[in-house]
Amino acid sequence: MPEGDEKHSEYTARGEARGPMKWLDRVRSTKAGRLTLKIVVGIVGGAMVIGGLIMVPFPGPGWLIVFGGLALLATEFHWASNVLVFARRMVGAATGWLKRQNWFVRIFAGVLTFVLAAAIVWFCLKLTLKIDLIQEARAFFSR
Numbered sequence: 001m002p003e004g005d006e007k008h009s010e011y012t013a014r015g016e017a018r019g020p021m022k023w024l025d026r027v028r029s030t031k032a033g034r035l036t037l038k039i040v041v042g043i044v045g046g047a048m049v050i051g052g053l054i055m056v057p058f059p060g061p062g063w064l065i066v067f068g069g070l071a072l073l074a075t076e077f078h079w080a081s082n083v084l085v086f087a088r089r090m091v092g093a094a095t096g097w098l099k100r101q102n103w104f105v106r107i108f109a110g111v112l113t114f115v116l117a118a119a120i121v122w123f124c125l126k127l128t129l130k131i132d133l134i135q136e137a138r139a140f141f142s143r
Helices: 019-028 031-055 062-074 078-100 103-128 133-141
Strands: none
Touching: 019 031, 031 062, 062 078, 078 103, 103 133
């Protein structure tokens, strides 16, 4: 390896960790460190997966956050790696299937996604802020 390329690698020529990898190796070197890392990765990764799944029906990076959370979980949990491979395969298959469908099926899927997103927003607002958008709309249009 040329001298200039070594500084960009995570490991030195002798296999020693550099940068963030060195820090992770030090954390993993103790039992308490390994347990703490698993707990932190589990909480943060789990929150990312749950938050991403909530965002999936909405426009934005829902699936990206789900896959990011699974990738984070996969750094410490073998089962998450298997779930990540399975999820990538299923989402790719569903996307490929939808691309092969005619315009009616695509529009129906889009409308269904919009209705699901609207129902989630309505339910969340009613549950958390006690705002019923349907009643608010009726009151607004009855004026």
